Amino acid sequence: MTTNPALARSLAERDYTNATPVQLAVLAPEAATRDLLVSAQTGSGKTVAYGLAMAETLLGTEERFAPATVPQALVVAPTRELALQVQREFAWLYGATGARIISCVGGMDPRMEQRLLNQGAHIVVGTPGRLRDHLERGSLDISALRVVVLDEADEMLNLGFREDLEFILDATPPERRSLLFSATMPRGIVTLAKRYQHDALRIEVASGQGGHADIEYRAIRVAPTEIDHVVVNVLRYYDTPGALVFCNTREAVGRLLAMLQERQFSAVALSGELSQRDRNHALQALRDGRAKVCVATDVAARGIDLPNLGLVIHADLPNDVESLQHRSGRTGRAGRKGVSVLLVPPFRRRRIDDTLRGLSIKPVWSGPPTSEDIRKLDHERMLGDAAITDEPSEEDASAGLALLAAHAPEHLAAALVRLYRAGLPAPEEVTDPGEERIARTQRDRAAERDLGGGGFDVGGTWFRLNVGRRNNADPKWLLPMICRRGNLTRKDIGVIRILDEETHFEVAPVAVARFSKALRKADRGDPIIEPLPGGRPAGDAERPRGKPHQGKPPYEKPFHGKKFHKEPGQGKSADGKAKGGKAAFEKPREGKPLGPGKGERPSKGERPDAGKSGPKGKRSRRP
Structure with missing residues (x-):
């Protein structure tokens, strides 16, 4: 890998002996002095890659920069963390060149950044919003810019920085070199490249060339x-x-x-x-x-x-x-x-x-x-721990002999194990659903045979949930939440009744034990689910045992994820129009419709199982 002599020494000091594919590609003879459109994943060494490519334009074979005046290079990154990371990488890469590298990012004092820019800079690294702010205030002069780099350009478009990027690029000299790096190449990136790059060389190393080989x-x-x-x-x-x-x-x-x-x-x-x-x-x-x-x-x-x-x-x-x-x-x-x-x-x-x-x-x-x-690995790690394998100091050896004089070796060894384990978080008892599903299928089939072939049709066990209509309870998220909490499928849930303050629902007999076991692992903040007092809702008749019903009135039709049951007598009125209208979960006849208003549905994040209920504000995607 040929590069500037000063940068080559910096790489050697950091033990950079083997260049990554993206670094080799940007330094290839055909890439010299050209605009580059590079598809490179995070972690592929792209920061060092465009740092080396910039040096060809900024320094050539010279080893040091002239005194700093207006910036010669600009690097635009989507987040303040990435911008500051780039600044740290450039600090050691360009350490021997005398480069003055300034960062301009959100969350920092803009007046301090302005004072640093006024003192002169060779390279400026920043986020789109803050760079545009400095340009509009006149504190950043990019009229002499020779190289501009867009790092993670796809993410900047995803975060809504298109307008800021276009403002910045429009302010750069037309003869400057443009290096655009992006993990993916959606249509927006291709359009941006066509507008602001000239005869760009397309380099693709994101797949098949070591992008995530490690x-x-x-x-x-x-x-x-x-x-x-x-x-x-x-x-x-x-x-x-x-x-x-x-x-x-x-x-x-x-x-x-x-x-x-x-x-x-x-x-x-x-x-x-x-x-x-x-x-x-x-x-x-x-x-x-x-x-x-x-x-x-x-x-x-x-x-x-x-x-x-x-x-x-x-x-x-x-x-x-x-x-x-x-x-x-x-x-x-x-x-x-x-x-x-x-x-x-x-x-x-x-x-x-x-x-x-x-x-x-x-x-x-x-x-x-x-x-x-985990306990087996803990044992192996303990045997290889430096506290055991390293030679003890004279003071430690003396203390050890004193302990041996007072206690049996087996006692001391057990104490050592106890002390080692005390600093480790206890592992959890978990199951493999791949193996559990086979056993569950066998149990469910056996239970269905015992119940005469239609286990759920003979009546399930009722539970209640401390979320009701006043908490924006809605079938669209209630059913998935119950299935997640109880390790069930939709076929395991029968009738669901949403009341003002709580919700009652029915669980298939073959799934009750599994459901009850899963409930014991609830986290703080989860809605409370418990057996319904009395076993059944008030006034609800017990289903007859024996031959499973066929879903006809007067019995309730179980819910299987697609259709909802109807009340007895919910047919057609005298004028021939259907009663009941849209299918819905069973709920009391009195009161208002479900949801926070007419036809509204809770937005994402309103679910009680996320720890809160009620509406929440929209989230900003800007960093």
């Missing part, structure tokens, strides 16, 4: 009610110096963080509700080793570069391919090995298979790590 993908079957417990066991099983756990909402981040801290994990959180000061404290705790686990949402984790990050856990599965790539790309960076673990409930198995197949990823499928697996 990442091992594991897919773990989990019961929907045991996801948090499986997270605990996966963290204990791999025991990496740094781990990143992804959730889809900030409520889920807060719940999982509280659970991990309660179980003695040194964990911090990153979500959109944190102030910049809190984010900085969390990141610093991860960098200096005071915290080993970070629980985060996708947007909050953009651009962060954590040292020794060996494990990524998808506690909530990603919503699209791009999110999976960006999440997993936080590990397996710059030649280091990493593991990306997806926790897959049974109903998501097919979708995850299709997603991974589309990325040519072949994961290792398994059940969750068991407590026995």
Whole structure:
């Protein structure tokens, strides 16, 4: 790899002996001085790649910059964390060149940034909004710019920065060199490249050329009610110096963080509700080793570069391919090995298979790590612990002899084991739904035979939920929530009645034991589910035992996920029009319709099983 002599020495000091594919591609002879459109995933070494490519234009063969005046290079990144990471990478890469590198990012003092810019800069790194703000105020002069870099351009478009990017690029000199890096190439990126690049060389290294070659993908079957417990066991099983756990909402981040801290994990959180000061404290705790686990949402984790990050856990599965790539790309960076673990409930198995197949990823499928697996690893790690394998000091050896004089060796060994285990979070008892499903099917079939072939038609067990019409109870999220909490399927749920203050629902006889066991694992903040006092709703007649009914009045028709039962007599009126109108869950005849108003449905995040009820404000996607 040929590059500027000063940068070559910086690389050698950092033991950069083997260039990554993207670094080789941008330094190839055909790429010299040209605009570049590069498809490169997070963790492929792209920051160093465009740092080297910029040096060809800014320095040539010269080893040092002239005194700083107006910026010669501009790097635009989607988040403040990524921008500050780029600044840190450039600080050592350009350390021998005398480069003055200034960052301009949201959350920092703009007046301080303005004073630094007035003192002169060779390279400016910033986020779109803050860079535009400095341009509009006249504190940033890019009239002499020679290189502009857009890092993670697809993410900047996803976050709504198109207008800011166009404003910045329109202000750059037309003869400047343009380097555009993006993990994916959606239509918006292609349009941006055609408008602002000239005869760009297309470089694609995101797939098949080592983009995520250092990442091992594991897919773990989990019961929907045991996801948090499986997270605990996966963290204990791999025991990496740094781990990143992804959730889809900030409520889920807060719940999982509280659970991990309660179980003695040194964990911090990153979500959109944190102030910049809190984010900085969390990141610093991860960098200096005071915290080993970070629980985060996708947007909050953009651009962060954590040292020794060996494990990524998808506690909530990603919503699209791009999110999976960006999440997993936080590990397996710059030649280091990493593991990306997806926790897959049974109903998501097919979708995850299709997603991974589309990325040519072949994961290792398994059940969750068991407590026995973890205890066995704990034993092996203890035997290899430095406290045992290292030669003791003279003082330690003397203390050891004193202990041997007072206690038997077996007693001291047992005490050592006890002390070692005391500092470790206890593993959780979890099940493999792959094996559980086979046993469950056999139990359910046997129960159906005992009940005469229509187990649910002979009447189920009633439960109540402390959420009703006044909490925006709605069938669209009630049914999935009950299934998730109780490890059930839709066919296990019968009649659901939504009242003002609570909801009553029926569970099939073959599923009652499984449902009751799952309820005992409820987390704080979950809606309360308990058996209905009296066994059945008031005034509700017991179904006759014997031959299963055929769904005709006067008996209730069980709910199987698609249709809802009708009340006896709910047929046609005298004028021939149907009574009852739209199908709906059974509810009291008095009162108003379900939902917060006419036809309204709760927005995302309003579900009581997320810890809150009632409407919530929209979330901003801007960092």
